[in-house]
Amino acid sequence: MNQNNNSNNEPRLMKGNEALAEAAIRAGIHAYFGYPITPQSEILEYFTREMPKRGGVVVQAESELAAINMVYGAAGAGTRIMTSSSSPGISLMQEGLSYIASAELPCLVVNINRGGPGLGTIQPSQSDYWQAVKGGGHGDYHLIVLAPASVQEMADFVFDAFRLAEKYRNPAFILADGALGQMMEKVVLPEAGSLPYHEVNWATSGMGKRKERNIITSLYMQPEEMEQVNLHLQKKYKAMQKEVRFESILTEDADILLVAYGLGARICQKVVELGREKDIKIGLLRPITLYPFPKDEIARLAIRVQSILVVEMNAGQMVEDVSLAVNGRCPVNLTGRMGGMISSPEEVFQKVETIIEKQTLTLK
Amino acid sequence: MEKAQEIIFAGFGGQGILSMGQILAYSAMIENKEVSWMPSYGPEMRGGTANCIVIVSTSRISSPIVSKFDSAIVLNQPSLDKFEFTVKPGGLLIYEESSIINLPTRTDIECLRVPAMEKAQKLNKKQVANMIILGAFLEKKPIVKIENVLSALKKVLPERHHHMIPVNEQALEIGKHFAKSPVKVTV
Numbered sequence: 177m178n179q180n181n182n183s184n185n186e187p188r189l190m191k192g193n194e195a196l197a198e199a200a201i202r203a204g205i206h207a208y209f210g211y212p213i214t215p216q217s218e219i220l221e222y223f224t225r226e227m228p229k230r231g232g233v234v235v236q237a238e239s240e241l242a243a244i245n246m247v248y249g250a251a252g253a254g255t256r257i258m259t260s261s262s263s264p265g266i267s268l269m270q271e272g273l274s275y276i277a278s279a280e281l282p283c284l285v286v287n288i289n290r291g292g293p294g295l296g297t298i299q300p301s302q303s304d305y306w307q308a309v310k311g312g313g314h315g316d317y318h319l320i321v322l323a324p325a326s327v328q329e330m331a332d333f334v335f336d337a338f339r340l341a342e343k344y345r346n347p348a349f350i351l352a353d354g355a356l357g358q359m360m361e362k363v364v365l366p367e368a369g370s371l372p373y374h375e376v377n378w379a380t381s382g383m384g385k386r387k388e389r390n391i392i393t394s395l396y397m398q399p400e401e402m403e404q405v406n407l408h409l410q411k412k413y414k415a416m417q418k419e420v421r422f423e424s425i426l427t428e429d430a431d432i433l434l435v436a437y438g439l440g441a442r443i444c445q446k447v448v449e450l451g452r453e454k455d456i457k458i459g460l461l462r463p464i465t466l467y468p469f470p471k472d473e474i475a476r477l478a479i480r481v482q483s484i485l486v487v488e489m490n491a492g493q494m495v496e497d498v499s500l501a502v503n504g505r506c507p508v509n510l511t512g513r514m515g516g517m518i519s520s521p522e523e524v525f526q527k528v529e530t531i532i533e534k535q536t537l538t539l540k
Numbered sequence: 541m542e543k544a545q546e547i548i549f550a551g552f553g554g555q556g557i558l559s560m561g562q563i564l565a566y567s568a569m570i571e572n573k574e575v576s577w578m579p580s581y582g583p584e585m586r587g588g589t590a591n592c593i594v595i596v597s598t599s600r601i602s603s604p605i606v607s608k609f610d611s612a613i614v615l616n617q618p619s620l621d622k623f624e625f626t627v628k629p630g631g632l633l634i635y636e637e638s639s640i641i642n643l644p645t646r647t648d649i650e651c652l653r654v655p656a657m658e659k660a661q662k663l664n665k666k667q668v669a670n671m672i673i674l675g676a677f678l679e680k681k682p683i684v685k686i687e688n689v690l691s692a693l694k695k696v697l698p699e700r701h702h703h704m705i706p707v708n709e710q711a712l713e714i715g716k717h718f719a720k721s722p723v724k725v726t727v
Contacts (some may be wrong), residue, residue: 189566189575215581299582359604360562360577362569445602516582520607 187364192330193218193357195365196260196286196350199331201226202368203338205284206255207233209246213262214298215354216288220260240265244272244285251281252392254379256338260286262354263304264295266312273347274313278394278405280412282341284334285319286350288357291516299516300354300439305493308351309467316406318413319349321466323437327361335366342374344416351466353489355439355518421464422473426452430459431539432528433477435498436487437463439518444487446521451528456539458528466494471501478505482537487524488512507535544597545683546606548623551615551639553590556670559696560613561592564674566692567684568596576604589618596683613677615639615670632680634673652676652722659714665704668711675715686712 190198197219200208208223220236227234237243243259250257261269266287276283287308291301308321320340322333330352337348380390396402423441425448427433432451436444441462451458461477463470478484483506486495492510499508511527513519532539549561558579565575579592593609595601611632612623616639627633629648637655644651654676660669678686689712693705 187569189562189569189577297582354581355578355605358579358581360565360575361601361604362575439605442601443603443605445600446606449602518605520605521603522607 185364185367187362189360190327190363191218191358191360192324192327192352193288194222195327195331195363196334196357197222197226199334199366200258200284201230201232202366203335203371204256204369204373205232205258207235207246207250207257208259209235209237209243209250209257210259210261211237211240211243211265213265215290215300215357216260216262216286218357219286219288240268241272244269244276247283247285248272248276248279248281251276251283252279252379253381254376256282256342256373258284258286260288262288262290262298263292263301266304266307270307270313272313273319274311274315274317275394276347277311277313277317277319277409278315279392280345280409281347281392282338282345283347284337284341284350285347286352289351289353291514297516298354300356300489300518301514301516302351302353302438302440302489302512303491303493303514304351305466305488305490308349309469309497317409318416318467319347320344320416320419320468321349321351323351323464323466324356325438325441325462327356327359327363330356331363331365335371338371340416340419344412345378346412346416351438353439354516417468419465420468420470420472422470423460423462423464424473425460425462426457427459427461427477428480429457430477430480431457431482431537432459432531433481433484434458434460434487434524434528435463435474435484435494436460437466437494438489440487440489440512443519443521443524447487447524447528450521450525456528456532463494469497469501471497474498474501475503475505478502481506482539483507483509483531483535485509485511485524485528485531487519489518490514507531544595544599544601545611545681546609547594547596547611547613548591548609548626549594549613550591550619550623551589551636555590555615556667557590557615558592560670560674561594563689563692563696564684565594565596566696567688570688570691571684573598573684574601576601578604589616591619591623611677611681613673615673617641620644632677634677634680636669636673650680652680652719654715654718654722656715659718660711663707663710663714665707665711667704668708671708671711672715672718675712675717676719677715678712679716679719686716
């Protein structure tokens with residue numbers, strides 16, 4: 177596909193994968209390390225085509241393990257860096273991610289989720305939610321997890337991810353799915369050069385004028401020291417909670433609240449419309465950050481609504497976080513399909529009708 | 541155009557299904573409309589068939605994946621079999637004549653056959669059959685202006701193919717003209 181890259185603010189029709197890659201170049205990444213896998217190979221392709229022209233490094237690594245460890249090294253040198261993969265490849269990266277989280281290095285990892293478990297299918301899925309928000313690798317750590325729901329957000333969240341990653345010295349993660357990667361929508365790309373670099377004093381990029389060597393490690397032989405590192409990380413994760421983001425669609429007068437993210441939230445928007453056409457007050461809460469999770473907002477809405485329906489493209493993962501936030505204030509239901517299948521808006525709407533009938537809700 | 545137009549394009553790989561959808565989406569974007577283009581990229585693509593869902597709307601598009609369509613444009617038999625019954629009542633079904641053996645049976649929708657392959661062959665450019673179909677579609681559903689389709693072609697086609705734009709324009713016009721007064725089929 178031929179599109180000129182010169183004009184900055186003209187709306188373009190782009191695939192989610194391409195928009196994300198172009199945004200990353202505009203965010204000023206120094207390098208990209210990755211290994212191809214459907215449904216996100218366009219990201220590597222795009223970088224391979226564009227980065228050499230625009231002053232960046234692309235390495236097609238020999239494996240995902242290699243790619244994430246290249247990210248570890250490059251992030252340690254204080255550069256702006258990213259990798260991307262899809263589910264099975266992201267599993268291979270978990271050891272490296274744990275190291276990067278422990279060493280407190282900013283970087284961006286993108287997962288264009290496909291159906292699993294195992295090598296799975298190439299179709300869109302949200303089955304990696306737990307892996308993304310609960311750490312994924314070993315040890316007590318968290319990533320900052322952003323969940324785009326449109327091609328525009330696929331581009332915008334790259335900037336947000338780097339901003340947050342660098343603010344907290346923490347790996348950021350974009351969790352999207354195959355459909356968001358493959359679909360085209362109108363996108364206005366963020367402007368190149370609008371994300372300034374910050375000088376850092378921790379990078380292992382040569383002594384410069386410093387007196388002491390910087391050391392980046394995740395190995396602490398003394399448990400006392402390891403505990404201090406953990407306490408520090410936990411304090412940081414607590415501070416990160418204020419970065420929580422969500423979108424509310426007609427939640428204030430809702431009888432039934434849908435909670436869904438990413439592509440699932442797009443499907444649920446249609447369900448809200450279907451409901452409103454029939455005078456059923458359905459609202460939608462869309463978590464934008466999956467970690468930190470909008471638990472306070474869900475707790476607040478749980479008092480106002482009669483029932484909550486969590487809609488996921490998996491067997492039910494986020495529903496656990498929703499239930500914790502709701503803490504018994506109202507019933508929490510789940511619907512979703514697995515293995516790359518997607519619920520249609522009509523299917524979800526039917527589920528809403530079943531809930532109204534079974535829980536004998538009196539709607540306002 | 542009041543509400544969203546939900547359209548499925550389907551056929552074999554190589555018939556220009558995905559690009560037909562992409563050109564429509566791009567044209568609508570030029571007209572400041574909201575658009576989404578959702579391709580099939582799974583096993584069916586690897587099996588040789590291709591489809592894409594295009595949604596054009598004046599307001600924010602909710603789900604890019606829908607199961608009922610205002611229009612279906614099908615260029616092979618498996619696609620007709622699969623999508624005929626996904627067209628909303630009162631909707632439009634366009635099919636390429638030479639690619640279909642078993643004709644559609646629904647009477648609650650408008651079915652338009654377009655001999656696009658035959659007409660494209662007369663132009664000595666088989667590749668523009670998809671533009672003949674698109675022209676016919678736009679005559680029935682004027683979602684976008686033809687001039688914007690031409691602007692979209694300039695954006696979507698690589699520059700080395702820009703000399704093909706006039707024949708594409710011709711193809712769009714042939715399609716439009718045909719849809720205006722289609723020759724009745726005698727079965």
